[in-house]
Amino acid sequence: MGTLNELFDPDRVAVVGATAREGAVGRAVTSNLLDDFDGDTVPVNPNYEAVLDTPCVDDVADADADVAVVVVPPSIVLDAIEACGEAGVRNVVVITAGFGETGEDGAARERRLAELADEYDLNLVGPNSLGIMSTPSGMNATFGPENALPGGLSFMSQSGAFVTAVLDWANDNGIGFKDVVSLGNKAVLDETDFVDHWGDDEETDVIIGYLEGIEDGREFIETARETTQDTPIVAVKSGRTSAGAQAASSHTGTLAGSDKAYEAGLDQAGVIRAESVDELFDSAGILGSQPLPDTDSVAIVTNAGGPGVMATDAVGDADLDMASFTSETSDRLAASMPEEANIHNPVDVIGDADVDRFREALEITVEDDNVGAALVLAAPTATIDFGDLADAIEAVSEEMDAPVAACLMGGDRTREPKQQLQAKGIPCYFDPARAIDSLATLARYRDIKAREYAPPMAFDVDRERAREILSTVRDRDDNRLGVEAMELLDAYGIPTPDGEIVDSPDRAREVAEGVDGDVVMKIVSPDILHKSDIGGVAVGVADDDVADTYEDLITRARNYQPDATVLGVQVQEMVDLDDGVETIVGMNRDPQFGPLLMFGLGGIFVEVMEDTTFRVAPVSEPEAREMTEEIQSAPLLRGARGRDPVDVDAVIETIGRLSQLVTDFPAILELDINPLVALPDDDGGTNAAAVDVRLTVDPEALDAPESDAETDPKPLDAEEPTDD
Structure with a gap:
């Protein structure tokens, strides 16, 4: 083309x-x-x-x-x-x-x-x-x-x-x-x-x-x-439905839904997503007509106390800040405003204000270096003409380098002044929240323009070993792999506890004796996804109890699902969960965007808490770091309530290595590392441990080139008629 x-x-x-x-x-x-x-x-x-x-x-x-x-x-x-x-x-x-x-x-x-x-x-x-x-x-x-x-x-x-x-x-x-x-x-x-x-x-x-x-x-x-x-x-x-996730068998697939990929992808693309048609045109209008703010601080000048409070609430809701005036600004406002006026932000010029008082307050306010954007908010009174106010807003705006929006709250008397302002590129609204949201759009686009995009994280890995492990699905009836695929993580440098999958009580005892301290034992079966629910996990098993525990786990699995394929029992080094934080790192392959990474609070509560964030892979180091900062439980990673902070860099590296794995192999349809235990920083130690893994593989895609997965075209609407 x-x-x-x-x-x-x-x-x-x-x-x-x-x-x-x-x-x-x-x-x-x-x-x-x-x-x-x-x-x-x-x-x-x-x-x-x-x-x-x-x-x-x-x-x-x-x-x-x-x-x-x-x-x-x-x-x-x-x-x-x-x-x-x-x-x-x-x-x-x-x-x-x-x-x-x-x-x-x-x-x-x-x-x-x-x-x-x-x-x-x-x-x-x-x-x-x-x-x-x-x-x-x-x-x-x-x-x-x-x-x-x-x-x-x-x-x-x-x-x-x-x-x-x-x-x-x-x-x-x-x-x-x-x-x-x-x-x-x-x-x-x-x-x-x-x-x-x-x-x-x-x-x-x-x-x-x-x-x-x-x-x-x-x-x-x-x-x-x-x-x-x-x-x-x-x-x-x-199209915000989660119908696409209904067939998913992993935590990531269940939580991703069809909209999470778009949410992550549009954000990574720098696209501002509007939730409604009004928001679409509010955002477009102010982006096309107003300069970008230097700061997130907003000043409000109003003649109406109640709407001023509404606008102040909207500033907080929009993650903006109310500007703190300098002492010089406060002194100038005090000298020019009536005693009854509020000279602090929001500036209330009170109900009897005429246009001259409005204009003077606005001029003083926007000259303050702490003010990044301004909102002029007016309710109709007998002392103010909205047409004259529009002239004043326009005059002050022409002298400003910062964005200004207006909010004229009224009916017919606001129609022509609103048109006048909008013709000059000054957005005007009835609702204070819409005005503030539009100013927030400017701040968001400023941040988008300031982004520095880094290349994806890349590591030395063993691709051929990974391919061999993934290929084992060709020899089985099920295309899902569980802890038997822990070596896949090892091939990509993702740390895992010491351990082995065994098929006899004697071998279980031998492996346990080679591990320091007590061990964790888990049933290994592609047909039993939630092992804890059936008692298929034993924690803190001493060497003397390993053989009996092996027999008990096998019996539990047989009783729960007699026709299940049981590959054995995993005997694994215990990871001290008391000192660490259980997180989850996962991937679900989206038909349009490809591998969608998830990071969040892990363990057994992942689907209950849903404290997760998403990115389209491959990700850069800054993007992986942002993922660790966006979840609500991020303070746990950085040391909350007297706990030691965990090694966040080890978590970030794990996210990057998983990103590379799922990008290299389009055959991986979904994957969960849950939990990925994040541990306190220990010089020379392993400060993250992938304790459990499960994934779904497309065997037919294993021979495809190591590149991004092909995307299937999606049928679109058919509203337009056919001509004769």
Whole structure:
């Protein structure tokens, strides 16, 4: 594929399947282009001499077009695409539905569509797309009811219906766009391609999106990371269900759900995730119009005590800070405000304030170096005119390097002042919480821009030994491995306690005698996942009791599940849990993002507490360190209530080694190390111990190259109709 510049800035657009029939998609697309497009519109249909009074050509080869919009029936779309390729048209928008969203026949057509696009090097949008828009040229190559207003937002959506709804709402609210794309089924071009293009587009201030899925999560992360250094990305991601986790057999799989990968992946990509349409446009609006704050400190100037308290609460909820004024600022406010006024943050100029008092308080406040952002919050009174207040806010904002937002709480009297402020790039809200959340978005994007991305952690490991251990699943009926795979961890340098799996009481005794102190004994069976629940674990076993304990564990397993495959008993060195912290490190392979790492509080309470955090592998050292800092129980790692701090660096290294393992072997579908016992720092000692492990392996993937797993395409919506 080549550059997308011509897709959005063509001189000539051909409508393949243009028609004069009322209600037809081909007519709507042609009409929209003829209404506003600065370039030439060429209808293509051998059955017409003209469409909407515009001369028609029989074949796309006669159109000399830069972009072809295809609206023919699905049975002849492939012929139309081939004709475009032969004619040298390199940009194609397929509006026609009836492809991957309709079943196997449609999916086969879509695969062939992608093959043709590759053969002819086509930039292809769709199929099953509403179309595309670009306001600088007035191009509306969609069958939507209206064009977009011009502006600095570039917008992509996997739902065509969402595009039409948003544009209708945006036009009423004066919100403009640079480019708009209905992604459709994403047979060729997907969200990553448009993020890459708009990141280089000087006319795009903010990229926004409605996403239902991401085709290649890792490529998206890499592209978005580069883009967000200059251009913010805000997205709504729908589909928060955990249905994908229901079939999982590991703790990680159970806790990951379908949304955790997106949450982690979007965060690692630097994408700001919005929870609603309001939040999407609040975030986009302020990112496109206001400077970034130097600090997280917010100053509030208000004439209403109650709303001022609401805004103060919102500052705390948004993880921002209330600015602490310098003594000079406090003295200036005291000298200029009535005695009844509150000169501390939030500054309350009280209900009888006029615009001059508001303006003076705001000017004094924003000159304080401790103030990173300001909110002007006003309720209607007889002494203040919102239009004059808007003038004052605008004047002060022009002199500021810090962001400012307004909150005018009222009805009709706020409408025109609000429009005035927003036309000058000053966001204005009714709800104080929305205003503060928008300021928080600026702080979040500032932090995203400041990120320094490090390369993934890498270690010297024994890949061939790891492959041999994983390959043992080929010789068994089950594709799950348990403690019998502890050597897999050893191959990747993850520390494990001394021990061995044995198949007789005598051998159990021999192994125990070679271990210092008492031992832990566990039943080894791929069919018995929760060994503790059946009494399949014995802790603190002395040498003299090892043989009897072996027999007892085997009997318990047989009584619990007579048909279970029992591989023996693991005899293992005891790890002192009293001195350490039980954590869990795991992985569940996501179809879009690949290996999703989990770290959290481990042991038997992992699924009850759900104190976990996630990252898409491979991870860097800073990302692994962040994981150890994000869980609620992080103070336990650093020494809480008089306990010695554990060796966090050993935990971080373990996360990095597991990240490398699951990245190297796409055959590993899910894996848990639970518990990974984090121990106090002991110079020269092993300060983390993987006590137990279980994993699920795809035997067919073992012969695949050691690289990222392939991602399966996800069927997308099919809301758009098929043309005649």
